[in-house]
Amino acid sequence: METLGRSFADAVGLLWNMDPALIETVVLTLEVTLVALVIALVIGIPVGAAIGLTRHLPGRWLIVPLIYTGMGLPPVTVGLFTYLVLSNQGPLGGLGWLFTPAGMIVAQTIIALPLVVGLTMAAVQGVDPNLPVQMVSLGATRRQVASVTLLEARVGVTAAVVAAYGAIISEVGAVMLVGGNIEGETRVLTTAIVLETRRGNFALAMALGIILLSLAFLTNFAFHRLQVHQGVR
């Protein structure tokens, strides 16, 4: 109990003092997470919408289960895969991305992408199937059909964004392996929590956990305001 109480005090103290190491860690956490999220959205939403809207997609029987499996990818396996690809001996070792934020973004994009594709696909499929048919009969192009359907499915698409964001900001296995938890270079909130736990600084570790949760809450709060703004509750 004493540790728990102290961790709340520590969290407030760290934020109040604008602890420079903490600020650095928070900035890198947001940077890596948001860049990975944006890449995953730019690729994932169109791909998910395309799969959802194409009624007679060849190979759907295989593609859909593959996407669903991808939605549950163990982050540590993604991390290991990315590590091996970016390692000196790996095919992309020449990039020098191992133990850099760029490598961490690659791993997190791989984790986020199936979530965005899968949930966007499901959201689009939930839209009244007569809508595309009517639009086509009114002379709409494929692109116009897709954008109107996505707008109709915006609640589900926002859920895709929120789910992907939550998965990668709280993920530790992949960023630990690929980033290396290097102080001032690749240390993010989750790897800092693991480190402080190993050090036996349980209160500080919990304080960092509280800060991570607050960060997630603030972002989700912003997402929700956006939804309300769109007329969805």
Next chain:
Amino acid sequence: MAAVEREEHASIASTASAYPLILLLIVVMLLAVSCAGKTSDGERVLRLATTTSTNDSGLLDALLPSFESEYNARVDVVAVGTGQAIALGEAGDADVILVHARAREEAFVAEGHGTARSDVMFNDFVIVGPTDDPASITGIPLASDALASIAATEATFASRGDDSGTHSKELSLWDAAGMSSDPDAGWYKSLGQGMGSTLNYSNEVGAYTLTDRGTFLAQGDSLQNLRVMVGGASIDDNADPSLLNPYGVIPVNPDKGGIDAELADRFVEWLTSIETQEQIEIFGIESFGQPLFYPDSMAWRNR
């Protein structure tokens, strides 16, 4: 009549839908009982908090079965950094700790968290580095001189940075070299990770690091780009006494509650006995061509 029939139907349906739930409950309870049942036949459980080096090297796997059969006990090993192992002991979440950070072990006993510290064994640290050796430290006998040379040439150095026993040793060596390790210097990388990960990092980027010899040998095949540069080919060749790494075992103070103090004491007795010490002496010779730990208990020294 029709209404009665419908009602019957409904009640059958609700019973049917409750079946899977009841079944699930029964399965869960059976599983819980079977897990708890492992210890119900008089088997006792000892919670051992120790450092990754004793576990990753395979030493505990080799030693513990004889203790477990002799005392009809099961040892639950929690292998973590020295800092966390000590914290587990302080919280009463372990019955006994086996760690390597002499000063902190003594503080642990002095503060009343543990009953007494006993010598167990030692191994040694070495400085490993990339084969091209940019800081030219190969063959320097003293670790502190080698570190000074690494700092002077600003060659990349990977630090555990995790308050482990190895990290404590590294800091004391920087101190002996007359400089403070500066995490803000670009060449000094503070990883905050375990020994295995730190070695992998050093192998990838060509960094120097301080490691216990056992972990380096155990991971040898995957570390093609690293060589031992300070510390010699075996512990007998190690010219720097400050690189010796003693391990101590401490039973946790039973006042914390929930501690099996009797079993913890038996464990310390067993670990420091001549028979177990002989097992420690030969461990690793078969796999690595040299022992990884050297027995050093009071009983062993007085034999």
